[in-house]
Amino acid sequence: MLDNILTILIFFPALAAMLGFVVEKGSIRAFGVSVATVEFVLSLALWYAYDPSVVGMQFMESMPLIPAFGINYLLGIDAISLFIIVLATFITLIGIATLGEVKNIKNMIITLLFLEMTMIGVFSALDAIVFYVFWELSLVPMLYLIGAWGGPKRIYASIKFFLYTFTGSLIMLVGMLFMAYFYYQATGAWSFSILEWYRLVLPENLQLWLFVAFFMGFAIKVPMFPFHTWLPYAHGQAPTIGSVILAAILLKMGTYAFVRFSLPMFPDAAVFFMIPIAIIAIIMIIYTAMVAYAQEDIKQVVAYSSVSHMGVIILGTFALNVEGITGSVFLMIAHGVVSGALFFLVGVIYDRRHTKMMSEFGGLAHVMPRYATIFGVMMMASVGLPLTINFIGEFLSLLGFYKQSHILTLLAGTAIIVGAIYMLTAYKKAFFGEVTNEKNKNLPDVNKREMFALIPLVIITIWLGIYPKPVLEPINNSVEAIVSLMNEKAITQEAKNRIPDPMAAKVSTPHGGTH
């Protein structure tokens, strides 16, 4: 069974979603929770069966789809995708389990299950076209989530979300076709297999063009400055569950794709664009932090802070060394947990008051102590307090980039610290002081259902903050494989210098010990 576990993981929720049409409306919630639980257990089984000592892809599956054009149904995962898949099934589970009272709940659960299929598909595809299919398909359920259950400007927000990402990914598609064509020129056969593309060494000028084409698709998805404008709209209008999944998983598609495609396929271009991208990333960190500070809507604060942290992930990815990339992959997981939790928390207060304006709140700590505590923990994690999950990721990302440029890292580090101000200010405005608003006097505290979602997130935040090894080590191994591939493939001397070979470092360490 484990031979086909990835196919099962992808299509089980889709099948369940189709059967869900038959399930009676009152029972659909139980149906959704059971399906999501089975899916989560399956993903845990995947983690259990995953062998961290093996370098390269595991659980590979292959089936010809359009052999005449080199398209195969090719799946496989390494540690980088493994943990994002586990995160995706986990967030979907608690998302469905804690759905509040929404209209048309049946349609929503069916949509969420379809969305789960596309997410797992993206992270386990090893064929570019299969990847692209799931990548594009994920837009449709998300469009429906925002457009049907969103706020007053939901239609504008959903179209903006769709068109931005759609445009970017079409440019990426042209890039993929060129890549396949260059592969055809080199070998005489069409192929869209990412693993075969890894073996293709391209001249630097082609790398630059292709890097830009892929970059358009990924950067809009992340979203990187200046393509980030769709995200605050989408978050602002989306229902809680939509924001949670968008922030926790969908945005990771972009950063994941950088690690999976851009770095190993175009190492020289990655070095060439390293500094410009790092500058964009730092602008992202500083600028969005400043915008977040000016927001009056608490959800927008969380949304902008989420963009700000995506900047750190990008910075870590483009450190191009093992520490940086490992840190950024770990930070993807951490960001998924923490910003997912923050959006849940905003949803909790929105369910009670139907407003997200900070001016409406104040002194909530008196009325809702448990809520204030959990919010506090998550906020601390978000600003990167040591012993929380975010700290490890941010620290490693910055450490990795420190080896490339001291000044830029210093700037980014300062920005992160300064960025803490807006979170703390927001927290102070909402939770401390006197209860000024009459309506807030009798708000009920977090209930059991919400606890079910939040407690596991808090546990993960602190557990992985103190003991990250079970996740960090497998990621580290997979990242080493990618970095050594990059080092091997790099053509220019500068790229060779910028991308240190992790294997060489390993070999030389015992020598260093003997001296």
Add this chain to the structure above:
Amino acid sequence: MLEPVNISIQSLNLVTLAPMLIAIVGALSIIVIDLVKGGLDKSLYVMLTVLFLFLDLGAIFNFIETVSANGTLLGFFDVILIDGLAILSQLIIVGASIIFIPLSLTSKRFHEYNYPEYYALFLFMIAGFQFMVASDNLILIFVGLETASLALYALIAMHNREKSFEAAVKYFTMGALAAGFYSFSSMVFYALTGSIEINQIAAVLAADGYANIGYVLVAVIFMLASLGFKLSLVPFHTWTPDVYEGSSAALAGYMSIVPKIAAFVVAMRLFEFLIHSGVVWLEIVLYAAVVLTMTAANIWALVQKDVKRMLAYSSISHAGFAMAAILIGTTQSNSALFLYWILFVFTNLGAFTMLWVSRQKTLLPGQSSDHPYEKFAGMVKTMPLAATMMALFMLSLAGIPPFGIFWGKLYLIGSAVSAEYPMLALIMALNSAIAGYYYLKLIIYMFMKEPIDNASSSSYMLNASLPLKTIIGLAALATIFSVAMVNPLMEFITAMVYNSGY
């Protein structure tokens, strides 16, 4: 004294005429049946038409083996040319007709379907298109084109509404202009080369090294204009939205597919040797037409208020896409054109049938056209399944994987990439992004807006009958599971196109 003309029946190779003859015999027998006993039900005529078309299909299948072995088959004083292109396009023409004609089995009565002449004209039209694609003789192509077009004008007008007459007259006038252009261009080609066979023209022009380049330019421009009318290339597209709006949705869907594939084959035969002639401006003219058609049609489609007009502009844009394949002119791109068009048949069939089943006899109050966007508002609440189907066809038209047209687009853009047309590939990709917006608009109306007050759940399915629902289901299945048929189709198409030397 003239020699007596001796022709053996053998050398005429009459079997090459079989497919067209079957369609013509079918049309005649429908008229005869009406003479013998009038007042028969339309279902009889529809089924007879379908049967004759199946015979037609069988006759075409007959050629596949000979053509794969020998390349081409000539017949009837060598004016009929059966090659891979002819087979492929006839399969599309007849196949699409088989699934389109049952659309007349509506539950509401539309008066044109009670005339047996409707079906006779329909079959004559098919015979015309078949002549058009199965020849490289400019005169026979012209005869086929005009036979088909004249039948089509009548079919449009038979819908018997004011807008249909307007549409038919408009189409007729434009068609007459196109016919004039066509004959003028053929005349110039004949004057230049002394031949009306396309391969002869190509050989003579190549032999004298395109010495009279000015005259060739004139001929090409007129030919492009004439085919441009039929293919609705910008700026010869102006009739398209009005004609689609005036005809019934079923016929509009048909017009967006069958006449165009016939014209594409003629364009492929004519322009392919010109593009490979190495004369740069020929390529520039085509390049401009392609880019203009894709982009301008997309931008006009953005501002349409009626779904049928939007689909009209969208089909113009899709025609531009397919025309790009002719511009690229490699075996891969020509195969991509056929693949694209086959996938387009199913999706467009589904989309137009959805409009057709929701057609009401009289306009709703406050509406100026049959299918305004507002009509579909909140459809998911009243008819979830129908709304999902419609959304599926829109997603496929927008090129969202894994639905039908995506694979066509993928292969077509792939052929642009491998023929070293990076800018064209990029323009095609960006145009798909623009197109995403107007298809999305309908989805947004259906899924995210509240239903209008006076729409009862039945108003979307007024016209539906079992055959129509079956056709929608068929189109949806073909659209969803298209990935399974892409590979076998691709192999067959590539073999056929390669065999014909394109």
